[in-house]
Amino acid sequence: MIMTEKQIALIRESRDQLTPELEETSAAFYEDLFRRAPELRALFRDDLSGQGMRFMSAVSVIADNLDDPAQLDDHVSLLAEGHAQFGIEEPAYRAMEEALIHAFANALGDQFTSEVEHAWRSAFRQVSDQMRVRGATLRSN
Ligand code: HEM
Numbered sequence: 637m638i639m640t641e642k643q644i645a646l647i648r649e650s651r652d653q654l655t656p657e658l659e660e661t662s663a664a665f666y667e668d669l670f671r672r673a674p675e676l677r678a679l680f681r682d683d684l685s686g687q688g689m690r691f692m693s694a695v696s697v698i699a700d701n702l703d704d705p706a707q708l709d710d711h712v713s714l715l716a717e718g719h720a721q722f723g724i725e726e727p728a729y730r731a732m733e734e735a736l737i738h739a740f741a742n743a744l745g746d747q748f749t750s751e752v753e754h755a756w757r758s759a760f761r762q763v764s765d766q767m768r769v770r771g772a773t774l775r776s777n
Pocket residue numbers: 676679680681682687690691694695715718719722724728729732760763764
């Protein structure tokens with residue numbers, strides 16, 4: 637899926653709007669993820685402090701690279717390598733997408749328009765599809 641320039645701009649703008657409340661947003665995101673998919677909790681270490689910010693920094697790097705396919709590909713390949721051991725399947729990615737959208741909508745209120753939501757969903761799917769495919773290839777080798 638190709639993101640339009642407008643969508644990339646919307647993603648970066650909302651990423652910047654989220655920055656002041658990133659810590660709370662990422663904590664809320666993981667809480668919501670584990671409410672939706674409690675079976676995922678065991679994959680993560682007990683102490684999640686730091687994880688939210690690692691996740692959000694990765695999201696921010698993705699936002700920076702959405703218009704640079706080669707860079708994006710490198711970054712997503714590295715992420716896929718880090719995740720291959722977990723054997724993450726489609727439903728986990730869907731749960732994560734919903735938790736992310738929910739956390740961003742809560743943090744941004746009216747600024748999180750349906751156009752912004754759609755742009756984030758497209759970016760998330762593009763990245764997660766790429767992570768899954770790459771993860772499956774890594775596991776089958
Ligand atoms: C766009 C999607 C995702 C991004 C950007 C992302 C990002 C990250 C980052 C940055 C880390 C820290 C370690 C590293 O750098 O590799 C991490 C760890 C991890 N991620 Fe993801 N992730 C994504 C999707 C998922 C999904 C769908 C799951 C499903 C459960 C998942 C499970 C994990 C686990 C279990 C860890 C290790 C946590 C720990 O060590 O406690 N990730 N992820």
